[in-house]
Amino acid sequence: MDVSVIGSGYVGTTLAACLADLGHDVVAVDIDEDIVTRLNEGEAPIHEPGLQPLLDAYTGSRLRATTDYDAVPETDLTFVTVQTPSREDGSIDISAVEAACRDVGESIAEKDEYHLVVVKSTVIPGMTEEVLAPAIEAASGKTEGEGFGLAVNPEFQAQGSAVQDFMEPDKLVLGTDGDDRALDLLANCYEPLVVDWDPPVVETGRREAAMIKYANNVFLASKISLINELGNVCKEYGVDSYEVADAMGLDDRIGAAFLRSGAGWGGSCFPKDTAALMAAARERDYEPELLGQVVAVNDRQPLRMIELLERHVDPSGERIAVLGAAFKPGTDDTRGTRSRPAIEGLLERGATPVLYDPTEAAASLASEFDGVEVADSAADALEDASGAIVMTDWPEFSELDAAFDAMADPVVVDGRRIIARREGLMYEGLTW
Incomplete structure (x- = not known):
């Protein structure tokens, strides 16, 4: 296709890229000339x-x-x-999606054949009917269901594993x-993936498809906050929350995924x-x-880390290593x-955060603040530091044993x- x-x-x-791997001829359209060139x-x-x-x-x-x-009109x-993006009140701004749909509508105005527009952007139920379909109709002069179709096909790809998640979807x-x-066009598009991986295919309405995306992410965010809340209680009682979570995960009503308590969830989707x-x-x-x-609960987790640090060292006037800037390993995304709130907490206490991440995320995040240093390596961040907080589980951090000896206060x-x-x-574990 x-x-x-x-x-x-x-x-x-x-x-x-993944659709090309399925055998389709794909054209990516973007207004950013630099991205297009790259x-x-x-x-x-x-x-x-x-x-x-x-x-x-x-x-x-x-x-x-x-x-x-x-x-666009040369494609099926x-x-x-x-x-x-989010507005200040948390609601989403779909103006970019509306503009894209309007541009698609204009491009297919002279096309004789039916053209399908598939919304993968995350939108609130009803927006396809109330905003996006009218935008395409006005721009194309075509009627929905006759000259064009409009579908909702949410993505469930996590950053750091997006390619694998596409190729091996759970649904x-x-x-x-x-x-x-x-439905036929979408089924044909995904046919190579269905033949190869055989995931469950949910055929539903557009409102339901839009809500499934939100329900999926909000449930996972809730599960993480719940295990973090339990982990905080475990910490106060000297209980290893990971052993508790391992036992919980054996119950198939609960499942083992997303039971690793810690500093909290971030990224572009859950928040x-x-x-x-x-x-x-x-x-x-x-x-x-x-x-x-x-x-x-999620907002509180980074601040609990600072409170645990203060049990052992006064951060005021001290260098504190912050290991990890990306919201998760495998990405350079700081959304x-x-x-971020951990650095804010350290700065409020008069500390000098020394930030390291193996990607460009460190420089990107540090640029948001005055008084944050960026280290070239984790070892450099730890040298002469009077404490360290570990925010991202990059694999290289598990091999830092000797580097801790160079800290002013280990x-x-x-x-x-x-x-x-x-x-x-x-050593202080956040929830263990």
């Missing part, structure tokens, strides 16, 4: 394991990029993957409101989607009290990172359970 993908961020770039040169614009080999294999053959929407279907959700042509669903509920005069507590608060306890190291 010929496929166009609007937007070349985390979702769009991964989607375009994609056409076979260079990944984001840090994502497994992405670069796909670009190496398909750039210039099955995959190309352009800033021109004229490529278009995926819209542009961002839906495919196809929201088409009974439009047979839309934004939780806030968006809360805002959407409030628009209908429903107060989502449980979700409010889910967020409150929602728990390192105090480590581990928020990710990646540092080994040893003699001569004052």
Whole structure:
């Protein structure tokens, strides 16, 4: 099939490369000329394991990029993957999605054949009917269901494992409101994946498909906050929360995934989607009290790390190593990172945070503050530091044993359970 993908961020770039791997001819459309140039040169614009080999294999053959929407009508279907950022009240701003749909509509105005627009951007239920479909109709002069179709096909790809998550999905959700042509096109697009991996395929309405995405992320965020709350209680009683969680995970009603307590959740999805669903509920005069507590627990975790550090050292005037800037390993994304509030807490106490991350995330995060140093290595960050907090579980941090000897005060608060306890190291696990 010929496929166009609007937007070349985390979702769009991964989607375009993976669709090319399925055998489709893909054109990525983005307004950023630098990203387009990099994609056409076979260079990944984001840090994502497994992405670069796909670009190496398909750039210039099955995959190309352009800033021109004229490529859209030459394709069978278009995926819209542009961002839906949060407003101050937590609600999402879908103006970029609306603009992309309008541009797609204009591009297909002269196309005789039916064209399918597939929304992969995360949108609140009802927005496809109330905002996006009218935008396409107005721009194209076509009627939905006749000249074009509109489907919702949410993604469930985690940063750091997005390529694998696409290739080995736990489900495919196809929201088409009974439009047979839309369903057939989506089914044909994913057929190589279904044949190879055989995931469950959920055929549902567009509102349901949109809500499934939110429900998925909010449930996982809630599960993490719950295990973190339990972990905080375990810590106060001298109980290893990881042993407790291992036993909990044996219950198939609970499951072992997302039971690793620690510094909390971040990234582009959990914070934004939780806030968006809360805002959407409030628009209908429903107060989502449980979700409010889910967020409150998550906000508290980095500050608990600072409090544990203060049990052993006064950070005022001291160098404190902060290991990890990305919100999780395998990415350089600092959106929602728990390192941000931890750094804020250290600065408020008069400390000098010394930040290290193996990616560009350290420089990116440090640029948001005055008084944060960036180290070239974890060992450099630890040297002469009067304490350290571990915020991201990069594998290299598990091999830092000797580097702790260079600290002025060997105090480590581990928020990710990646540092080994040893003699001569004052070690505090956040929830164990």
